[in-house]
Amino acid sequence: MKCKSSVGAGIGIAVVPETAKNLRPRGVRFLQILDEPEPVHVALGWQRGKDTPAIRSFRQVALLVVQQMQTSRTRSLPE
Structure with a gap:
């Protein structure tokens, strides 16, 4: 982790996931x-005419993740 060594050397700061504490x-x-x-x-992009099964699966999963994030965000908003 390069940013860790820069921060530890006193020559940088970094925004890292909470798990970096471990x-x-x-x-x-x-x-x-x-x-x-x-x-x-975020946007998804792929080469025109190259709509492969892997791309369709990735797109489907990405859309499901976005829907779940929107649902959880709506639930956490104060009333």
């Missing part, structure tokens, strides 16, 4: 970001 790097302090992140817009 690496227990020396000289690195982790702070939880409490602000609600801005939404990230």
Whole structure:
């Protein structure tokens, strides 16, 4: 993990997943970001005319993940 060594050397900062704490790097302090992140817009793209079974499966899974994320986000909004 290159960013870990830069941070540990005092020459960088990094935004990392919470699981990075499990690496227990020396000289690195982790702070939880409490602000609600801005939404990230993602697009899928593939070569025209190359709609393979693998692409169709990936697209289907990606759409299901987006639907689940939207559902869980709606449930967590304050009333």
